Amino acid sequence: MEFFGVSQTEWVGYLAMATVLISFLMKSMLRLRIVNSIGCLLFVFYGVLLNPVSIPIVLTNSVIFCINLYYLVIKKI
Numbered sequence: 001m002e003f004f005g006v007s008q009t010e011w012v013g014y015l016a017m018a019t020v021l022i023s024f025l026m027k028s029m030l031r032l033r034i035v036n037s038i039g040c041l042l043f044v045f046y047g048v049l050l051n052p053v054s055i056p057i058v059l060t061n062s063v064i065f066c067i068n069l070y071y072l073v074i075k076k077i
Helices: 008-023 029-049 055-074
Strands: none
Touching: 008 029, 029 055
């Protein structure tokens, strides 16, 4: 299924990209990590939707998500 000639998978990728980019505009480190985590999860989803699955995208963003989670939960920034 396409919307404006762009596949659903690509829309997920664009949404992930926009979310990560927006996260870097945050002044608060807490907000940055939360928004960035959402972007990372969207990138993981995007990587899984690709055919074949993109291991580098999934792996990199999974690790970044875990780092963000560490700082949000353990370090409680």
